[in-house]
Amino acid sequence: MATTKVAVGPMKVAQVPKAGGDFEIVEREIPKPGAGHVLIKVQACGVCHSDVLTKDGLWPGIQYPRIPGHEVAGIIDELGAGVSAWKKGQRVGVGWHGGQDNTCVSCRRGDFRNCRNLQIPGISYDGGYQQYMLAPVEALVAIPEILSDVEAAPLLCAGITTYNALRHSGAMPGDLVAVQGIGGLGHLGIQFANKFGYKVAAIGRGPENAALAKKLGANIYIDSKATNAAEELKKLGGAQVIMATAPSSKAMSALIDGLGPNGKLVVIGATFDPIEVAPIQLISGSKTIQGWAAGTPADSDDTLQFAELTGVRPMIETYPLEKAAEAYARMMSGNAQFRVVLTM
Numbered sequence: 001m002a003t004t005k006v007a008v009g010p011m012k013v014a015q016v017p018k019a020g021g022d023f024e025i026v027e028r029e030i031p032k033p034g035a036g037h038v039l040i041k042v043q044a045c046g047v048c049h050s051d052v053l054t055k056d057g058l059w060p061g062i063q064y065p066r067i068p069g070h071e072v073a074g075i076i077d078e079l080g081a082g083v084s085a086w087k088k089g090q091r092v093g094v095g096w097h098g099g100q101d102n103t104c105v106s107c108r109r110g111d112f113r114n115c116r117n118l119q120i121p122g123i124s125y126d127g128g129y130q131q132y133m134l135a136p137v138e139a140l141v142a143i144p145e146i147l148s149d150v151e152a153a154p155l156l157c158a159g160i161t162t163y164n165a166l167r168h169s170g171a172m173p174g175d176l177v178a179v180q181g182i183g184g185l186g187h188l189g190i191q192f193a194n195k196f197g198y199k200v201a202a203i204g205r206g207p208e209n210a211a212l213a214k215k216l217g218a219n220i221y222i223d224s225k226a227t228n229a230a231e232e233l234k235k236l237g238g239a240q241v242i243m244a245t246a247p248s249s250k251a252m253s254a255l256i257d258g259l260g261p262n263g264k265l266v267v268i269g270a271t272f273d274p275i276e277v278a279p280i281q282l283i284s285g286s287k288t289i290q291g292w293a294a295g296t297p298a299d300s301d302d303t304l305q306f307a308e309l310t311g312v313r314p315m316i317e318t319y320p321l322e323k324a325a326e327a328y329a330r331m332m333s334g335n336a337q338f339r340v341v342l343t344m
C-alpha cells in the first residue's frame with residue numbers, strides 16, 4: 001500500500017517540525033493516492049487533546065515533520081488503484097482509527113479496534129491539519145448529509161469515544177449514569193447518555209456549568225467543588241456507570257466510591273498519572289474500572305447516524321488552518337466551548 005508523491009499543485013499544511021516544536025504553515029505538493037487509498041479534500045479537522053502526542057512527541061516512533069489531526073471531514077478528490085466502494089465527490093470522514101494491518105491476532109478475530117499495528121492519522125501518517133490528505137479506504141466513514149463538516153469532525157473522535165464507551169458499558173435504560181467533566185468529551189457524553197435513556201448525572205467543578213449540563217440532557221447536576229460527588233451518587237443509589245472524561249486521575253479516584261453494586265468506572269480522559277484505588281473498594285460491590293479507546297470506522301458510521309437520528313451535536317469554535325497554533329493553544333487552555341475545529 002505504498003503511496004507515491006507527485007506534484008499537481010500547492011496546498012497549505014500546518015506541520016509540527018519536531019517533537020515539542022511550534023506549528024509551521026508551509027506549502028506542499030498535493031500527494032497522489034496509492035493503491036487502496038483516496039485523496040481527501042479536507043474541509044474541516046477537529047483539534048483534539050490527543051494531538052499533544054504528535055506536538056510533544058509523546059507517542060513512540062513519530063517521524064517529523066508530521067501533520068496532526070484525526071477528526072477529519074472532507075470530500076474524496078481522487079481514488080487510488082483498486083478503490084471501488086467509494087466515489088469521487090463523496091463526503092467522508094477519518095477518525096482516530098486510521099487503518100489496521102488485517103493480519104495480527106486481534107484483526108484475525110475481527111477485533112480491529114485493538115489491532116497491534118493500528119494506524120492513527122496525524123501520528124502514523126499525516127493527518128487533517130492540511131488542505132488535502134491521503135487515507136486508506138478501511139479508515140473511511142460516510143458523512144450523512146444533515147451534518148456539516150465542522151459538526152461531523154469532532155464526532156469522529158470525541159463523539160465516537162463517548163457514544164461507543166457508553167453503548168458498551170452495560171448500562172440499561174433508566175440506570176443512573178454519571179458523566180464526569182463537562183468539556184470536549186463530556187458535553188457529548190451527556191447528550192448521548194440522555195438519548196440512550198439513562199438517568200444522567202453530570203459532574204462538574206463549580207456551579208457555572210449546571211444550566212448547560214441540564215440543557216444538554218443531564219437530569220442531575222453535581223458540583224464536585226461544593227460537595228463530595230461520590231457521596232452524592234451514593235445518596236442516589238450509586239451509579240451503574242461513571243464515565244470519566246476529564247483528564248484528572250485524582251478526580252477519577254475520588255469517584256470510585258460513587259459506584260453502585262456491579263458498577264463500572266469507564267475511563268476515557270487520557271492522562272499518564274495513576275488512578276488510586278484500594279482493592280477493597282473494588283471487591284465490595286464487585287466494581288470494575290475499564291478504559292475505552294474510540295472505535296472502528298464502522299462504529300463511527302453508527303455514531304454519525306445516531307447523531308443524525310437524535311440531534312446530538314458538538315458545540316464548536318472554529319479557526320482557519322493558518323491559525324492552527326492559536327487553535328491548538330485554545331484547545332490546550334481547557335477554556336474552549338467545547339471542541340476546536342480548523343476550517344480549510
Ligand SMILES: [Zn+2]
Nearest residue numbers: 048050157158
Ligand atoms: Zn481525538
Ligand SMILES: [Zn+2]
Nearest residue numbers: 101104107115
Ligand atoms: Zn491488526
